[in-house]
Amino acid sequence: MTAARWLAVLPFLGILVGTAFVNQVEPLVFGLPFVLAWIVGWVVGGAVLIAIAYALDPANAETAAGRDGEGR
Amino acid sequence: MNSALLIIALSVIMALALGLAARRGVRMTLEQWTVAGRAFGGPLVFLLSAGEIYTTFTFLGGSGYAYGRGAPAYYILAYGSLAYILSYWLLPPIWRYAKQERLVSQSHFFAKKYDSPGLGVLVAVVGVVALVPYLVLQFKGLGIIVSVASYGSVSSTAAIWIGAATVAVYVMISGMHGVAWNAAVKDILILAVVVFLGAYLPLHYYGGFADMFHAIDAAKPGFLTFKPSGESVLWFQSTVALTALGFFMWPHAFSAVFTARQERTFRRNAMILPLYQLILLFVFFCGFAAILKVPGLTGGEIDLSLFKLSIQTFDPWFVGVIGAAGVLTALVPGSIILVSAATLIANDVLRPLMPAVPEDKVTLTARGLVPVIALVAVYFTLQGGQTIVALLLMGYAFVTQLFPAVVCSLMARNPMTKQGVIAGIVVGVAVVAYVTLTHATFVSLLPFLPAKANEVNIGFAALILNVLAAAAVSLATRPAAVSAPSRPG
Numbered sequence: 001m002t003a004a005r006w007l008a009v010l011p012f013l014g015i016l017v018g019t020a021f022v023n024q025v026e027p028l029v030f031g032l033p034f035v036l037a038w039i040v041g042w043v044v045g046g047a048v049l050i051a052i053a054y055a056l057d058p059a060n061a062e063t064a065a066g067r068d069g070e071g072r
Numbered sequence: 073m074n075s076a077l078l079i080i081a082l083s084v085i086m087a088l089a090l091g092l093a094a095r096r097g098v099r100m101t102l103e104q105w106t107v108a109g110r111a112f113g114g115p116l117v118f119l120l121s122a123g124e125i126y127t128t129f130t131f132l133g134g135s136g137y138a139y140g141r142g143a144p145a146y147y148i149l150a151y152g153s154l155a156y157i158l159s160y161w162l163l164p165p166i167w168r169y170a171k172q173e174r175l176v177s178q179s180h181f182f183a184k185k186y187d188s189p190g191l192g193v194l195v196a197v198v199g200v201v202a203l204v205p206y207l208v209l210q211f212k213g214l215g216i217i218v219s220v221a222s223y224g225s226v227s228s229t230a231a232i233w234i235g236a237a238t239v240a241v242y243v244m245i246s247g248m249h250g251v252a253w254n255a256a257v258k259d260i261l262i263l264a265v266v267v268f269l270g271a272y273l274p275l276h277y278y279g280g281f282a283d284m285f286h287a288i289d290a291a292k293p294g295f296l297t298f299k300p301s302g303e304s305v306l307w308f309q310s311t312v313a314l315t316a317l318g319f320f321m322w323p324h325a326f327s328a329v330f331t332a333r334q335e336r337t338f339r340r341n342a343m344i345l346p347l348y349q350l351i352l353l354f355v356f357f358c359g360f361a362a363i364l365k366v367p368g369l370t371g372g373e374i375d376l377s378l379f380k381l382s383i384q385t386f387d388p389w390f391v392g393v394i395g396a397a398g399v400l401t402a403l404v405p406g407s408i409i410l411v412s413a414a415t416l417i418a419n420d421v422l423r424p425l426m427p428a429v430p431e432d433k434v435t436l437t438a439r440g441l442v443p444v445i446a447l448v449a450v451y452f453t454l455q456g457g458q459t460i461v462a463l464l465l466m467g468y469a470f471v472t473q474l475f476p477a478v479v480c481s482l483m484a485r486n487p488m489t490k491q492g493v494i495a496g497i498v499v500g501v502a503v504v505a506y507v508t509l510t511h512a513t514f515v516s517l518l519p520f521l522p523a524k525a526n527e528v529n530i531g532f533a534a535l536i537l538n539v540l541a542a543a544a545v546s547l548a549t550r551p552a553a554v555s556a557p558s559r560p561g
Contacts, residue, residue, distance in 0.1 A: 005161070008157050008160070008161075011153065011154060011157055012154060012157075015150050015153070015154060015312060016154075016309050016312060016313060017309075019150075019298075019305060019308060019309070020305045020309070023297045023298050023305055024297060025285070025289050025296045025297055028282050028285060028286075030281075031280060031281030031282035031284075031285065032281065032285065032353075033143075033285055033289075033296040033297065035143065035146070035296075035297055035298070036143075036146055036149075036296070036356075039146050039149055039150050040149070040350065040353065042150075042153065043149060043150070043153040043346055043347075043349055043350060044346075044347070044350070046153045046154070046156075046157050046346050047153075047343055047344075047346040047347050049157075050156070050157055050160055050342050050343045050346070051343045053160065054160075054339055054340070054342075054343055057339070059336075059339075
């Protein structure tokens with residue numbers, strides 16, 4: 001749980017601090033200017049980190065077993 | 073009437089029909105009208121949250137900002153992602169507290185947490201003030217879409233009136249139930265349209281993404297990176313921080329949280345919604361593709377870039393499809409904003425002043441306020457001139473002032489007193505209002521700061537003053553530690 005919270009800090013550092021050091025066009029990454037690709041990378045990375053946090057978080061396992069699940 | 077306009081008109085009629093159909097079999101109490109009985113499951117909460125992202129703001133504003141300003145538009149991609157990461161921890165405790173106390177509004181949340189009806193009213197007023205520019209930008213988007221897609225035969229003014237009337241009618245009749253189903257239709261349509269346009273336009277005009285960016289970089293050096301001054305990296309950092317913190321502070325986003333059936337919904341959405349953000353890339357591609365193909369749009373006109381390029385590229389019927397998607401991106405969020413603003417005024421500003429009024433009268437008042445708020449927004453829309461992005465950032469500058477009070481209220485021991493929180497919000501909002509109205513710079517307010525401080529987003533600068541004021545007043549008004557009442561949650 002605490003480890004998950006630390007993971008969640010990384011995208012904030014990457015986007016809010018890291019962007020200052022990568023403010024450049026070249027090299028293009030997947031056809032995108034480098035600074036844009038950097039931000040995209042953190043958006044994807046952030047989702048992955050949250051997925052890890054979700055898997056580690058015991059709160060989600062408990063509700064899944066205890067309830068009849070989500071109505072769809 | 074050309075085929076583009078016909079398709080757009082049909083989509084508006086369909087939106088109205090869906091709104092009416094959604095109402096069947098539901099007795100419209102206040103709780104039903106505003107949070108749909110707190111009974112939406114994962115997929116609908118997902119769509120409502122996604123509806124927050126895909127508004128006219130992203131569709132026209134995002135492409136327009138990429139077209140007119142370049143790199144600063146990247147902030148739109150960054151802030152949602154960080155906001156969702158925050159939401160994983162922020163939303164479940166808010167939802168639990170709201171469910172326990174049967175709250176229907178953000179203002180109730182503040183009033184209960186801080187045991188201060190006055191704070192509740194203040195929060196509602198801040199919410200309404202912030203929502204007005206958000207509603208204005210939806211109407212502005214409607215005006216752009218309909219008038220450009222009609223190839224000039226419908227004036228932008230007439231289009232704004234038609235759009236505002238449509239939103240008002242269907243919100244008055246169906247409330248949140250109508251919004252949810254239209255959100256589903258809108259999302260599918262906008263996804264398809266944006267991905268297609270963002271992939272097709274660069275390929276068609278430039279041969280590929282890398283070729284397009286090379287061409288832009290050659291024609292406008294420095295356009296694809298943050299500027300050394302003005303909309304600099306510092307601007308980006310403070311703007312992303314401001315908008316990420318404010319994301320769920322909007323009254324409508326806050327009460328959309330209440331519509332969930334269980335708290336796990338938020339944790340799962342926090343994984344999926346950031347990826348959904350990537351669609352914004354395609355929005356940027358549309359704007360970037362327009363830079364060298366429809367040059368010369370300046371000021372508020374930059375929001376037209378996506379449509380100008382579409383008209384130059386496609387047959388009228390397809391412009392109609394794009395227009396229909398665009399109209400829905402304004403109608404759906406416009407409806408959510410209207411429901412929120414009307415409920416805020418009726419339930420959170422007027423009701424505390426007249427506590428004896430029965431609930432059905434409050435619901436009736438909320439519905440009656442819908443056309444009034446729509447008219448106010450139409451008035452400001454017709455005054456016009458600002459870009460869509462500037463309008464939303466103004467709203468954010470106001471609404472993010474509520475963030476410190478929410479976070480502190482969720483702590484086991486709240487470090488803020490109600491007096492402190494009120495002082496902080498008043499200071500933050502006053503700074504934003506002063507700078508917005510007088511066009512003063514931040515450094516002119518605090519002359520000891522270096523000129524570089526002007527690049528800090530004014531909303532973020534105000535947020536810092538907000539926290540300082542709240543901390544100072546809280547220290548002064550803090551009761552003796554032993555007698556401090558401890559509140560759960």
